[in-house]
Amino acid sequence: MKDELETTVKDAPAKDRKFVEALSRGLDVLRAFSQGSVVMGNQDIARITGLPKPTVSRMTYTLTKLGYLSYSTQLEKYQLDSGVLALGYAYVSNLRVRQLAKPYLDEFARNTNTSVGLTCRDRLSMIYVENCRPSESTSLRMDVGERLPLATTAAGRAYLAAMKEDERSHLLDAIKARNPDTWTELYASLQRSFAEYQDQGFCLSLGDWDRNVNAAGVPLHLQDGSLMVLTCGAPSYLVSEERVKNQLAHQLAMLARDIERLGV
Template sequence: MRASTFEPSPDSAVEAQPLTAEVDERKFVVALARGLELLRAFRPGDTLLGNRDFVARTGLPKATVNRLAYTLTVLGYLRLDETLGKYALDAGVLSLGFGLLSGTDTLELARPHMRALAREVGAAVSLGCRDGLDMIYLETIRSETALTLGLAPGSRLSMLTSSMGRAYLAVIGEGEREALLAELQAGVGEHAAQARAARAEIAAFAREGCCFSFRDWHDDVNAVAVPFRDPRDGRWLVLSCSGPASSMGEAVFRERIGPRLRALARRLDQAR
């Protein structure tokens, strides 16, 4: 049994992805992990990626990328645009996403409450979870009465700069948190202020019961987030509420939205 971080074999420079449990090397399939890293290389807004993009984003050797991309294309997870020589995600990935969403009873439980809160406060209310070093949106409900921000399901957020990521970091075990923060800080390089702001919010969680992000993730986005246990399997999920910083200041999130979001998280947690 080895430590809880995937360390690739010497012939691969694929970025290490922290795992939540110890890895049994006898059962861990490195080739499968590499294939999934290729699919994770797609980011919000990406439609086509070439082999050079895959190499740059995963650190995998070009020959490995070629084989993985071919295999994923044959299996229906990637689609090759032969004219451009680049790949797009195909229907196989979509079917996996629908499988996740349809199997998440918590979404069905949370949606009406999220919709009511979005309508009440005039902001976007989202539900997300951790995915590697990011947070990923499972659902977003936008206010029907006001211009609000809100990313679509599947969108990824920085764990350091988003309120959702900070709330997740605040609630997990200290050892896992420090390992994740080390990985995250290695990736931000000169932007050490991001790490300091994240640590300050994490430290304040015990007092506030939530984490904030005021213009940290985006220049015109303020947000608050609260973690809770998934009633189905006990994993940590995070509720967040976000809105334009130009019209929804810090006081709105601290005094009005934060308490309502905490109350909603408690209701969902007690649904177990």
């Protein structure tokens, strides 16, 4: 968990005079709640972030005063407060691509009976900013804000495949550091995904993240230069590997191109 909190393509250089270390640590404290329990004490946060406990104590006190954390006197622990929700809601609600893409995602979900999502990267995870599924469907239920690992999901693999090579190398090093025992096999599967993307324009995860889930992912290139990923998936008893490979992934790639043509 600590590795993920410390990993980002935009890590500041050691001598970057514009980089505010205190602010970075405060944000790491907030991020810890996405890696650990809903309610945590200073010791828990210090373990996850690697920050000294006195530093964590000052950060949690300040964040509580600012309305980003709340403190339970009964439990003697902290939890996220409405200030964080307000920031997250402002981001999601003002995300233009989400607003424009949602009708297309809804239609795709209805027509294919799959769960269709729009995701963005946060360090070593992909996060859902939108998810659509037929109301009567037993397909995957992935709420906005839920995280997916980069290395084993269709969304994460598609993101990595579409990145610039130097940025991808940085993330692969971080993934390797978190998975030293399984890295050889994991790296081989990622290389197959990258080749798949070069050949077909999409990446697959057929039981790799969850043995009962088949999914496809396609990068979405926005006009501002940023990168997101469309993903669709369903339990394997509803959607076979063959259907994902030969039908859904290709349809998802066409959907991505349609959304890009909207000028987002």
